[in-house]
Amino acid sequence: MKVSIVVPAYNEERTITEVLDRVAGAPYPEAVSEVEIVAVDDCSRDGTAARLAAYRPPAAGARPCRFSWFRHEVNRGKGAALRTGFAQVTGEVIVVQDADLEYDPADYPALFAPILAGKAEVVIGSRFLGGPHRVLFFWHLVGNRFLTLLSNMFTGLNMSDMETCYKVFTREVKERLRLTSERFGFEPEFTARVARMGVRVYEVPISYNGRTYAEGKKIGWADGIEAIWCIFKFNLWGR
Template sequence: MSIITKLSIIIPAYNEGKTIHHILDKVKNVNLSHNIKKEIIIVNDCSSDNTKEAIEAYIDKEPEVDIQYFEHKVNSGKGAALHTGISKATGEYLVIQDADLEYDPNEYEDLLKPILLGFADIVYGSRFMGSNPHRILFFWHTIGNKFLTFLSNMFTNLNLTDMETCYKVFKTEIIKGVNLKEKRFGFEPEVTAKVARISGIRIYEIGISYYGRTYEEGKKIGWKDGFRAIYAILKYALFKSR
């Protein structure tokens, strides 16, 4: 079995002033087994709304919660925010948590199970497997996600069902040793390509819930990000071949 004393929860935030306190409440209220402590690392990617004020108000209201707050002076993208968060993590493992309400922190325990049992170094949470709740939204987004996962799998020789998922748990020392470059939504295919090449790496996948948002509700990823993901898949596959 693997021993975890602290889980670092990395939350990249951009214009999430309306919802950031809700996700922080959810994370705060998660009770992890084995006395695992939670370290919340928020990286505000130069939001133009009241995200900063909302986070500072929450920290003042909940001083007992272990929250570390960092901010970018220039909007650099989700990947860049994750780079900052990863560099600040001190837990043995870390999980990526979006600042919106699309993913349920109550499923951390499920994500950690293969790790705690000593089977996994990395766990992906799949929106496309299992019987968990899944909001019905965009057909072409689903097709796009599955195509990107298929293309990624072709080059990595993995059999993931959801490469683009937010929920990824990494052994911290492993992900800190990966030289990550992508600053925006190319993070997902890049990190997948690079961890897949680590000798002896053990990657697991479990089904998770997905409470997706519409664009009116604040969803940000679009078709341009899909093309960037294709570029990243090909770029890091070709880099491997060289």
């Protein structure tokens, strides 16, 4: 089975190379015969593009690992960067991997397991199911809980972490997705569309190494407001 990892990156020069190394060297299950990494530089203003241009994945034993990257001419947001990546990938299973080291490819075995076992078409890595996580912002937890609750009220799913980066899904799901979001609307849009497809969704616990604003955290209260709007938009009108 070939897996495709899509890495959206905006001003991530401090972490991008290590993220790609961790993705290339992740503990893939036996069933994974080939790894394709596609990074999308969302018109970063720092050295992200230079790091991507210089990147060569380390040899990963007998399993081929191919790397390619694409660049947006203007900054368009995470959702747009992901759509650029999704259009390029050819794997049977697709993984979203943020470029900021908050999420660890060491969790891939757990994330792939429900799909490999034939039990799910979509797997969500939840930060709120007891996995190890850095203890940080209380009000972000409250915000996350609220956004997930609101999304669940529309979708009817009992998800515990709608805004998580780790979303893993089959090629068939990717082809049916028809995404439109440019920025962080991706998370509620993905969730709403998957819920409407009626495919089987699993959640697994993952670790979360949250960062502080001094360490590069960018998300702010305005993104939370946009997320509320997107939950309404994609569940009520985004058909």
